[in-house]
Amino acid sequence: MRVLLALLKKEFRQIRRNRVLAMMIVMLPVIQLTILPLAADYELKHIKLGIIDDDHSTLSQELTNKIMSSGYFNLVDVGQSYTQGLEQIERDKVDLLLEIPSQFSQNLHKKGTESLSISANAINGVKANVGSVYLTQILQSYNVEMLHKLIPETMYANSGAILTSSRYLFNDNLKYPPFMVPGILALLVTMIGGYMSSLNVVKEKEMGTIEQINVSPIKKYQFILGKLIPFLIIGFVVFSIGLFIVARGVYGIVPRGSYLLIYSYLFIYLIAILGFGLLLSSFAETQQQSMSITFFFMMIFILMSGLFTPIQSMPEWAQWIAAFNPVTYFIKVMRMVVLKGSTFMDIRRYYLIMVAFGIVLNTLAIWRYKKTID
Amino acid sequence: MNYDIEVDNISKQFVKPDVQALEDINFNVKTGSLFGLIGADGAGKTTLFRILTTLLLADNGSAKVHGRDVVKDFKILRSLIGYMPGRFSLYTDLSVEENLQFFATLHKTTIEAGYHLIKDIYRQIEPFKNRRAGQLSGGMKQKLALSCALIHQPKVLFLDEPTTGVDAVSRKEFWNMLKNIKNQGVTILVSTPYMDEAVLCDEIALIQNGKILSIAPPSTIIAQFPDVLYSVSGSQIGKLLEDVSKFQDIKSCFSFGDTIHVTLNQGDIKGLQKELIQRGHPEVVIDTIVPTIEDCFIRLMQ
Known part of the structure; x- marks a missing residue:
């Protein structure tokens, strides 16, 4: 426990001293979440x-x-x-x-x-x-x-003419921000979780500090937890800033469903995504490599998540990729709970899928992180 | 006699690039001694260190450190050894004190518990304890790294090229520190490319291309030098070396600082002097000298 606390203390000290990183954590959700939903408006004018x-x-x-x-x-x-x-x-x-x-x-x-x-x-x-x-x-x-x-x-x-009138459920005026904000928020958390965790581990490799950690009697799980927990906390902070300050303050979006449901799903999601980041970091030796690998996956994750284009309109092979994309489920759950007020019973399938993602990705990450480097 | 490091037929081959890094390495380090591993860059020193510090698995052979197998008992071993890698590998964005504190906690101990072992070293950097490790000078970084490697009071200390890139004064200081650590009962294995540091060790192993050439106390290695060694000096050192190498009885000759070290197969050194004067080196001076470790190493390499 004392070892884990020392690891966490060290991690937070490093993040706090990295001014650019610390700024990003606060500014990223505020700026991106304010600007992007306004720009990503499908309503055509002019x-x-x-x-x-x-x-x-x-x-x-x-x-x-x-x-x-x-x-x-x-x-x-x-x-x-x-x-x-x-x-x-x-x-x-x-x-x-x-x-x-x-x-x-x-x-x-x-x-x-x-x-x-x-x-x-x-x-x-x-x-x-x-x-x-x-x-x-x-x-x-x-x-x-x-x-x-x-x-x-x-x-x-x-004359028997048929008159149609439509009503938009869950988003009365068919406004775009209520539709985009939950999705973009999900993306921001993904970026922070995926990039930061993998870069962090690779930095230890690049600086050689991992050698010193490896010769110490620290356990595998302690090292992994020491890397997971800080970014789990940062993910929660970023998400909360986005949900309470921007979504609520700027767009007046208040989730119809329960906060507990949103946050418990966020928790599982972050563990899965952080596990993914750790897994990717085991394939990179330098931060540059890590950035490239993560960027590759992030692009696919983002574009095939159903944020911009509905998954149902993708070709079948693309739908399969989307089905193996954790971001898809988080965006779906966010939209369901925030706009529709879905309950646990409505999303239990996505809950189980995310738990499965978490277990698989983290098992792979632990397996890849070997204390004896070959 | 007790040994703290026992290396038995260790071999290691790398696939990419295809290099035989270590070949049948055998040596033992006596408990409480200072053992030097002397060799040029790429000789295999770091690979050997990484095997002994449980970071790398050997292809063949076995090794024991403080009586524990480096493969089977790696968990226990990690709290018994201290390792200072060749590259500075502490957290540059943490302060001096935070680094020391962090590594003490990783080993489930405190700075206070291990302070007696590091106090002579740490005292010199203590005035800067709030400074970030990345902003320290080379010599201070090295002292901090040594402090961090010692804070958990290891039985065996591994130092991989601790003095590479460090100025002459700091190097001397560093070796004095090592002597003090040794006197407190810590077995030390140190590697260095500097020959002048070899004589400061109790025993040395000369290593080249993954093979050990010779293991003995430095004085023994010097005493085993089989030939008479001459030093030749003159004003045109380049041409002098060329002319010396043309002499028929030359066994070996190489430039050594601003002189040339020469051994002969047979005959008289006077013959060489005569010939050199004939060839236009009237000022040439030839002395008989006691060989250094470097002379022995160069002889073994040939």
């Missing part, structure tokens, strides 16, 4: 829209006004013809083209139907897709309005 109005009627003017009042679009002058409009798309001046045909108003009144054409610049697939969806939605609601105007109430009631 979509450049060109409208080719061949009709020049009050009706087409009304439609244009309705589209512009949605706030998603910036109107761009694309000239008078469709060909001119396409040229503008080629020059990347326009994202979306809407063509209102010349007989629009007349046909609508006479025949009761008319079609419009939407062309999208698909260089940026997300913008093209989301932009056309926005535009289609506006056209649909305009369509309903027109029905009201053109067709008598009684007939309309019998």
